[in-house]
Amino acid sequence: MPNPTTHPAAAPSVPPPDAAPLLDIDRLTLHLPGTARPVLAEVSLRVGPGEIVGLVGESGSGKSTTAKAALRLLPEGARAEGTVQVSGTDVLSLNGAALRAHRAGAVAMVHQDPRSALNPVRRIGDFLAERLARSGLDRPAVRARALELLGTVGLPDPERRIRQRPHELSGGMLQRVVIAGALAAAPRLLLADEATSALDVTTQAEILALLRTLRDEHGMGLLFITHDLQLAAAYCERVYVMYAGRVVEEQPADALFSAPRHPYTRGLLACSPDLAEAPRVLRPIPGRPPSLADTFPGCPFHARCAHADDDCATWTPAPAPLPGGGSASCRKLPDAPAPTASPTPPSPSPSPSPEKRQP
Known part of the structure; x- marks a missing residue:
């Protein structure tokens, strides 16, 4: 996994408090026929003008589905609740010509595999x-x-x-x-869905620098989807962490990296190698992510959480505000023990200069 030192540090570009968000997802819940639980459950997410926002989590956590909702690219038979607005437009209500115009203008998406987006002939x-x-x-x-x-x-x-x-x-x-x-x-909003995962580290750094330059020049908002928490912490200004179709934590990137609050976020960091530190034993999160066939009335992470008790199995997840901004959905958040070691991301190296760029 790439170390954050290979990527340029996130330059703060937080929009003014009164700036209208480019992407505003509020309590989005997505049901599919034949599934035991919602694909997405009460997902809320915002991206402001000129802001780079990360969305991280394991495969199957709902990251891509959340982003595609901004284009109303929903699975067949899906039933959506909540709202998805792009520049003030209610996306879930669009149909026909209005939906085609929306997909061709206000928002664009960059997928993980560029070859799948291009006709080979x-x-x-x-x-x-x-x-x-x-x-x-x-x-x-x-x-x-x-x-x-x-x-x-x-x-x-x-x-x-x-x-x-x-x-x-x-x-x-x-x-x-x-x-x-x-x-x-x-477009005013760009959705980058694992856009650098299939690239080598050097090319990845160049693409990330390119996206930031385009953000700076055009004032676009960028939703950056990745499974790499350290990369998101180094590149983004705010980060949302998803698990089993829910947002379990949201914080400014530096705070999320140095003082993660949700046990799942801490687990992701604990099982991530860090080239800046001495070799250490990685601690994988026990168990497996739940499938859409699994049901749980309470916290979706309780079966894998070392701090869970019997009440967590019935507690309805709800985000609690954090002192430094953001939120986390954990019943034991007020008395959760502080991290034993709070990793601080090292100063990133500068990205390759244009003269040395290797396509």
Whole structure:
């Protein structure tokens, strides 16, 4: 797992208190036919203008499903409760042309595997032209804009790349192409779903630096989804931690890393290697994450939690505010023992300079 020292430190960009959020998910609950429990349960999440917000958790915790709700990309047969607003628009109420316009404009998503987003037999220029189809530009202007987008994401020799097909580009190059496609409609909100997981560490650092630069230049809000808590702590300004379809903790990134409050968050950090420390025995979280066939009336983490008691099995999860901001959903939060060792993320190294960038 990448160490946070390989990534640029998060530059604070907290929106003013009165700034309207770009993404505002309030108590979103998602039911699917044939499941014993909701896929998402009472999920609340906000991303402000120019803010980088992390969403972390194990596979199957509901991270991608939460992000896709911003595009109303819900599983077949899903029944949603709660609200999802993007720039003040109620996304769950959109249909037809209004929904297509929303997906083509206000919000864009970058997926984990760029090859799955590209037609393998079509050229890169065709992919970008499709993204620009609603722009009203004529054909020469579309081509010029496609070249401009490839230049914006740092892809070398755009004139050549625009004529190539996906198999002729490396993974890092393809991720830049997909990001260029996401920027085609100038979205205000960008959803990055494990967008760097399949890349080597050097290319990963370059993509992360690129996303931050685009945030700084265009004022976009960025929801950064990852399973890597240390990466989120180094890159994001605030971090939400999900478990079994619920948000169990939310804090500013530095506080989450140095003083995690929920037992699950502490467990994730305890089983994460840290290259900045001396070798130590990793402590995996016992048990396994619950499946959608598992039911539990109380805290979803109680069966794996070392601090749980019988009352936790029936306690209804509810977020409790934390003194430094944020919240955590734990019944024993007030008397929970402090971490035995509060890791402090070391000062990150600078990202590779543009002159030394290796695509």
